[in-house]
Amino acid sequence: MSEDKTFQPLGAVSELGEEMEAFRFFLKSNGYRVTKEREAIAESILKNHDHFDVDELYLSLRVKTPVSKASIYRAIPLMIDSGLLAEVYLENGHMHYERVYGREHHSHLRCLSCHRIFEFSAPELAQLEKRVSRQEGFKSEGHKFEIWGFCSACQTEKN
Amino acid sequence: MSEDKTFQPLGAVSELGEEMEAFRFFLKSNGYRVTKEREAIAESILKNHDHFDVDELYLSLRVKTPVSKASIYRAIPLMIDSGLLAEVYLENGHMHYERVYGREHHSHLRCLSCHRIFEFSAPELAQLEKRVSRQEGFKSEGHKFEIWGFCSACQTEKN
DNA sequence: ATCATTGCAAAAGCTTTGCATAAGA
DNA sequence: TCTTATGCAAAGCTTTTGCAATGAT
Numbered sequence: 001m002s003e004d005k006t007f008q009p010l011g012a013v014s015e016l017g018e019e020m021e022a023f024r025f026f027l028k029s030n031g032y033r034v035t036k037e038r039e040a041i042a043e044s045i046l047k048n049h050d051h052f053d054v055d056e057l058y059l060s061l062r063v064k065t066p067v068s069k070a071s072i073y074r075a076i077p078l079m080i081d082s083g084l085l086a087e088v089y090l091e092n093g094h095m096h097y098e099r100v101y102g103r104e105h106h107s108h109l110r111c112l113s114c115h116r117i118f119e120f121s122a123p124e125l126a127q128l129e130k131r132v133s134r135q136e137g138f139k140s141e142g143h144k145f146e147i148w149g150f151c152s153a154c155q156t157e158k159n
Numbered sequence: 160m161s162e163d164k165t166f167q168p169l170g171a172v173s174e175l176g177e178e179m180e181a182f183r184f185f186l187k188s189n190g191y192r193v194t195k196e197r198e199a200i201a202e203s204i205l206k207n208h209d210h211f212d213v214d215e216l217y218l219s220l221r222v223k224t225p226v227s228k229a230s231i232y233r234a235i236p237l238m239i240d241s242g243l244l245a246e247v248y249l250e251n252g253h254m255h256y257e258r259v260y261g262r263e264h265h266s267h268l269r270c271l272s273c274h275r276i277f278e279f280s281a282p283e284l285a286q287l288e289k290r291v292s293r294q295e296g297f298k299s300e301g302h303k304f305e306i307w308g309f310c311s312a313c314q315t316e317k318n
Numbered sequence: 319a320t321c322a323t324t325g326c327a328a329a330a331g332c333t334t335t336g337c338a339t340a341a342g343a
Numbered sequence: 344t345c346t347t348a349t350g351c352a353a354a355g356c357t358t359t360t361g362c363a364a365t366g367a368t
Contacts, residue, residue: 033342033347054332068350073333090249093358094332109297120291124283129306132279137311138268145304147288152296192322192367213357227325232358252333253357 019046019084019101026082040065041075042084045099051088051117053096089146091115107145113154178205178243178260185241199224200234201243204258210247210276212255248305250274266304272313 023042024034032038044061045052054072061067076097079085088098088108107125109118125145133140182201183193191197203220204211213231220226235256238244247257247267266284268277284304292299 031347035342035348037349069332070334070351071349074348093330107291109291109295109299111297112300118295118297120295122287122291124287125304128281128283128304132266132268132281132306133308136268136277136279137314138270138277138306138308139314140268140306140308141271142308143304143306145284145287145302147291147297147299147302149292149297149299149301155296155298190322194323194367196324228357229326229359230324233323251356 022101023079023082023084027078030081032078036065037067037071038075038078040067041072042079045079045084046101049099050103051096051098053091053094055094088117108147109151110146110148111151111154112148113150113157116151118151181260182238182241182243186237189240191237195224196226196230197234197237199226200231201238204238204243205260208258209262210255210257212250212253214253247276267306268310269305269307270310270313271307272309272316275310277310 020039020042024039026032027034027038040061041057044057044065048060049057054069054076058067058069058072061072076085080087084099084101085097086100088096089110090096104121105126106119106121109120110116111118122145125143129140129143132138179198179201183198185191186193186197199220200216203216203224207219208216213228213235217226217228217231220231235244239246243258243260244256245259247255248269249255263280264285265278265280268279269275270277281304284302288299288302291297
């Protein structure tokens with residue numbers, strides 16, 4: 001048991017190991033290269049960013065592993081194709097993304113006042129997607145449901 | 160009956176009368192002015208455009224009642240506030256809108272191949288909006304449901 | 319007669335791209 | 344070694360805005 005065989009150090013790989021590995025596999029199998037920039041970007045998202053925009057990501061990488069915005073913009077389509085990310089919504093002229101890997105599908109409540117996003121699950125939406133697609137002869141690939149309004153905190157405020 | 164009194168000529172007002180009047184009323188009651196540009200824009204949308212983007216609208220106005228893009232961009236928020244329009248989705252970096260006045264609420268199927276939009280109604284979404292909002296303490300103002308995939312025509316194509 | 323609105327052109331802001339250099343495989 | 348990826352700066356695009364002229368009330 002105390003041999004010198006090199007085990008995968010579980011702690012080092014951490015819970016992110018699986019998702020990172022899936023992304024590396026995606027890159028390799030599609031002829032893209034695994035670069036430190038792409039790893040830093042993906043790792044930052046997996047660690048810190050359920051919801052984010054390009055600027056937030058850029059700033060959070062700046063300190064330890066700076067990556068240019070051009071590289072971030074070029075990485076995003078790859079991460080979307082790999083299933084790591086999805087576009088969520090546009091706000092003030094720029095796109096917001098969310099991590100998809102390792103999270104269950106959900107929908108969003110958007111507060112029009114504080115702009116916070118609240119999540120909820122509604123399994124019947126998947127059924128609705130299937131039913132409507134069948135009726136319309138559609139081959140569906142996904143769906144999005146969003147409710148906007150005012151969150152409880154913002155309703156209470158006197159403005 | 161053959162007096163010289165000026166009646167509203169019904170033919171001239173047409174079926175658009177109601178919606179146009181609602182828009183004019185919105186403008187007046189909010190201290191905006193009723194200009195020929197705003198009328199031309201709204202009328203064109205009510206007549207010809209269930210779905211459109213700024214460029215399509217601009218081009219379709221160009222022939223008979225040219226309006227600058229600046230004025231179109233400035234009119235859009237007003238029409239959204241008045242309930243005439245809604246944003247639908249972003250494609251290739253520019254927003255697409257749809258007419259709301261005089262149409263029942265519906266959801267969209269988007270074909271990823273031919274980019275056509277198909278509409279459908281699903282009344283249970285309104286219930287879901289209410290239920291989730293109640294659960295989350297949200298005061299909801301609306302919802303959007305969208306399915307993407309491949310329409311029947313595009314599935315058949317050999318590519 | 320006021321003051322909002324228009325059109326033009328310039329500015330903004332996000333995203334994309336050309337090109338020389340760096341670095342995976 | 345051979346190519347893909349990166350970073351920088353420039354370019355692209357849609358949308359916004361400043362300002363003088365126009366027009367609605």
